[in-house]
Amino acid sequence: MPNKSWEVGFHLRSPRNWLNDPNGLCQYRGTYRFFYQYDHDWPTVDQKAWGQFSSPDLVHWTYEGVPIEPSIDEDRHGVFSGCSYVERGAAPDGGDLMRVYYTGNVVAPVPGHSPKDFDYVYAGREGNTITATSEDGVHFGPKQVLLRNSDYPEECSCHVRDPKVWDQDGKRRMLLGARHKDTRGMCLLFESDNGIDWTFSHAINSEYAFGYVWECPNIVQLDGHEYLAISPQGLPRLRDRWFNRWTPGYFELEDGQKVIETEVIDERTFQQWDFGHDFYAPQTFVDDSGRSILVGWMGTFDEYYTSVPDGLEWWHCMTVPRVLTRRADGHILQNPIPELKELRGAGKPFDEGDEITMQGRLADIVLTDITGEGVLTFDASFQVFYGDGRLGIRYLDKDAAAGRKDRSIPLKELHDLRILVDGSAVEIYANEGAEVFASRWFCPERPNLKVSSSFEASGTAYPMENTMADMYEDAASKAPDLKMPGWNETIAR
Numbered sequence: 489m490p491n492k493s494w495e496v497g498f499h500l501r502s503p504r505n506w507l508n509d510p511n512g513l514c515q516y517r518g519t520y521r522f523f524y525q526y527d528h529d530w531p532t533v534d535q536k537a538w539g540q541f542s543s544p545d546l547v548h549w550t551y552e553g554v555p556i557e558p559s560i561d562e563d564r565h566g567v568f569s570g571c572s573y574v575e576r577g578a579a580p581d582g583g584d585l586m587r588v589y590y591t592g593n594v595v596a597p598v599p600g601h602s603p604k605d606f607d608y609v610y611a612g613r614e615g616n617t618i619t620a621t622s623e624d625g626v627h628f629g630p631k632q633v634l635l636r637n638s639d640y641p642e643e644c645s646c647h648v649r650d651p652k653v654w655d656q657d658g659k660r661r662m663l664l665g666a667r668h669k670d671t672r673g674m675c676l677l678f679e680s681d682n683g684i685d686w687t688f689s690h691a692i693n694s695e696y697a698f699g700y701v702w703e704c705p706n707i708v709q710l711d712g713h714e715y716l717a718i719s720p721q722g723l724p725r726l727r728d729r730w731f732n733r734w735t736p737g738y739f740e741l742e743d744g745q746k747v748i749e750t751e752v753i754d755e756r757t758f759q760q761w762d763f764g765h766d767f768y769a770p771q772t773f774v775d776d777s778g779r780s781i782l783v784g785w786m787g788t789f790d791e792y793y794t795s796v797p798d799g800l801e802w803w804h805c806m807t808v809p810r811v812l813t814r815r816a817d818g819h820i821l822q823n824p825i826p827e828l829k830e831l832r833g834a835g836k837p838f839d840e841g842d843e844i845t846m847q848g849r850l851a852d853i854v855l856t857d858i859t860g861e862g863v864l865t866f867d868a869s870f871q872v873f874y875g876d877g878r879l880g881i882r883y884l885d886k887d888a889a890a891g892r893k894d895r896s897i898p899l900k901e902l903h904d905l906r907i908l909v910d911g912s913a914v915e916i917y918a919n920e921g922a923e924v925f926a927s928r929w930f931c932p933e934r935p936n937l938k939v940s941s942s943f944e945a946s947g948t949a950y951p952m953e954n955t956m957a958d959m960y961e962d963a964a965s966k967a968p969d970l971k972m973p974g975w976n977e978t979i980a981r
Contacts, residue, residue: 505529511571521625523588537558538554545830562631569650569704570651592618617651617662662686665719672698675718782812786807786926810824831852840862849909853909902918
């Protein structure tokens with residue numbers, strides 16, 4: 489039986505089997521719609537589809553099944569990552585139309601040749617850019633192939649994927665992540681008047697090679713400033729950053745500079761989104777109230793530690809949605825959406841030297857007015873610490889780490905902490921969201937969470953409502969879902 493202490497209650501996870509990249513995040517006709525990479529045959533088959541959750545408020549969720557699956561030649565080996573774009577007033581009923589853009593993955597060695605003849609980097613793979621539309625956010629019409637490998641620049645390898653689409657300066661824009669033939673990451677920028685016919689504009693490269701491929705590009709616009717966000721692979725491991733070889737982050741552009749006008753970027757300006765073990769492929773979107781919101785995959789394909797404990801029928805989850813704001817110096821602050829506080833129960837105050845027991849294993853723990861060094865210890869198994877000018881996490885129980893190692897970052901001063909503990913998911917926000925860690929923690933099975941503190945600070949621990957249990961139970965009974973209708977059709981380009 490799986491360990492009940494690992495179950496999450498306010499993080500989104502797959503109802504069964506595999507989850508990775510968040511896709512198609514948007515607010516459509518007033519409802520938040522979160523797609524995600526899903527493999528319902530995991531671990532025997534690696535063929536991705538898009539699962540979906542919907543929500544009126546980002547805290548109460550409904551499972552919507554698997555609306556987008558491989559169904560045409562151009563996506564026969566996987567519906568890979570992409571985005572949603574809301575076309576205002578374009579639906580037949582006069583309302584908004586949802587249009588998704590995604591990468592159709594094809595592993596396609598030439599018939600008559602041995603698979604050994606293809607490395608799937610420079611030959612033997614297709615990354616097709618595909619679109620489809622929906623009037624209800626769940627059921628989609630015919631797929632249309634927009635771009636194929638032959639439409640990408642000659643200098644590209646076969647690795648081109650993960651479209652991000654938005655409007656700017658009178659045109660629709662598309663960013664694609666890519667790998668150059670000389671084994672360095674880059675982005676491709678396309679433009680369109682109608683969202684269907686796309687023209688290549690230019691590539692965005694770093695001044696010096698920075699990882700061997702850039703995935704999941706995003707544009708972030710905050711207070712009139714622009715940022716290019718990417719998920720690079722193959723960064724060198726350093727003591728204080730890039731702990732994972734796959735490390736998402738962003739480049740802050742100079743005042744007045746636009747992503748659509750950028751061709752070369754200074755890789756030295758790269759800032760990590762998150763220093764935890766389990767964070768990759770974040771996607772951003774702007775909701776109807778104008779908030780820029782980020783959601784990341786609490787997982788990784790990084791080879792330096794394992795992530796699959798025995799007995800777990802589902803694997804990986806998303807971070808909670810994070811609101812992005814810009815600090816005066818340009819640094820992006822990330823904080824859990826304010827709506828999450830609606831799930832709090834009555835808070836338990838605690839001080840330096842106290843040990844408290846939470847009812848259940850879902851908690852939102854806040855420390856303010858921190859003075860000096862200290863440690864927060866959870867179940868004598870996991871710690872958040874600040875000392876000797878470093879903020880970090882420590883696994884006292886190595887089995888609970890599942891291969892993860894202790895890690896820390898330099899930090900001159902620590903003023904406040906907010907820690908979300910949700911079963912096996914832990915998110916740590918320091919100094920008003922300036923530094924963030926997302927990591928998994930597979931503690932021994934215990935019904936209640938024990939927390940002790942040595943910080944001199946004002947502390948409050950809030951139990952959190954489990955809003956997911958009924959949904960996950962119902963969804964698991966239905967998974968894998970039947971395919972949605974209409975997927976035998978495609979529109980010729």
